Amino acid sequence: MGLDKAQIVNAAIEQIDQRGLAAFSMRELARTLGVSPAVIYWHVGGRQEDLFAEVSAVITAALADEFEPEQSWQERLRSVFRRYRHLVHQHPKVAPLLGAQMKSNGVANLVWVETVLAALAEAGFAGESLRDAFNVLIGGLSGFVTMELAPPPADDSSGWQQTFAERVESIDAESFPHTHAVLPLISNRIFVLRWQNGADVSYDSSFELLLDIIIDGLTLRAQQQGVSRR
Amino acid sequence: MGLDKAQIVNAAIEQIDQRGLAAFSMRELARTLGVSPAVIYWHVGGRQEDLFAEVSAVITAALADEFEPEQSWQERLRSVFRRYRHLVHQHPKVAPLLGAQMKSNGVANLVWVETVLAALAEAGFAGESLRDAFNVLIGGLSGFVTMELAPPPADDSSGWQQTFAERVESIDAESFPHTHAVLPLISNRIFVLRWQNGADVSYDSSFELLLDIIIDGLTLRAQQQGVSRR
DNA sequence: TTGATTAATTGAACGGTGTTCTATTAAGTA
């Protein structure tokens, strides 16, 4: 027929990409599709939450693509989380969905989970240490991406960015000496003291450092773990 | 008189704690305060976003409390991020605000930033490496907490939790061997494959592991960094 | 104490929203 679920989901992604997640509206989506709102509910078979879950699934679908299998487990983990970040960066305004909504986070590809668990098993993790290692990877790295892409105010008519920038620039040297000393270096480039997010300011080197630290840390602990393995 | 901003913010926190962030409503808040909606706007001097920012500020206010200063920089960092997690866990339903809204993230205490920067400076970080180290800590650890506390569907009348649990339990052994092999160990206890969040299931050991890995990793790199310091 | 100024509060109004329901049209099938 002319309209199916895939088209609805794609139109939803487009709308979020353009107007942002906070401004998303089921009725507006129906309007741009030239259709009654009820049609969306009928095709999706659920409400907004479920449509969002579909959106998340589509965006992270490429996590299921194959990797070169001859790589070390470390390199495979690096690749898969770099890919995760890359995919989310293509739709930065969807990031809050993947990081801060369980229903959207849960649809993520089973292949992704399998890839990570396989790498960790190969590294020698088992039992509770496997569980913790997995959570460290997802929680730390996906969490980083979520924070990185936390959205600024949707409608900045009251000039929040400007005001906040000025507030940062005028941080008191007496009360906050360390902060003040490195202000030009950190202003708008570290979490908390910023008015633009990772879609406008690069956090590449910070992400790579975190990736290094986590993989190295797991490598170290995997060896210790390996003793109790066989 | 009798009504001021602090009371409004506290009532808002209470409402979010009880009904969840998605169900929060300015009108409902006004109703429970026995007051016209306009009163809230007048006292807050802004809209919902700004009220949320106040909520975030109140919840993270205790980050400004003093630490024992004779501790090593490593121990001070451990303390401050354990405290961050502790504070957010007292209001788990507010977590998406702190992790996934820049306006709420940005109000976070300047003392917090100063504490972290001071520790990292003492460790020997400077320049770009200081920036990256800071982002690794906030992005990785606060990001973890955000993911950990990602809310499940607000109104689970359609039984999502049940359905999802069953879907996880019946993961195919052929297609996902590693996942299937450790299913009892990971089911509802790792990100992605869960139907309850960190308010109901403990992620303590995973968080501690991530904390260890990051602090150790920074310690290692701080020494290398220290060469170019003096 | 009165009067004037400022602080708080109200209620109504505007322009939306998500979701569900019944009725209707279009498509496919026997």
Next chain:
DNA sequence: TACTTAATAGAACACCGTTCAATTAATCAA
């Protein structure tokens, strides 16, 4: 061609955030 299933439409319900003019309450100066 009849009948059944798939899609769509439109109205209705019960809200929502935000703003504004009008009003009451409190404060302060004379």
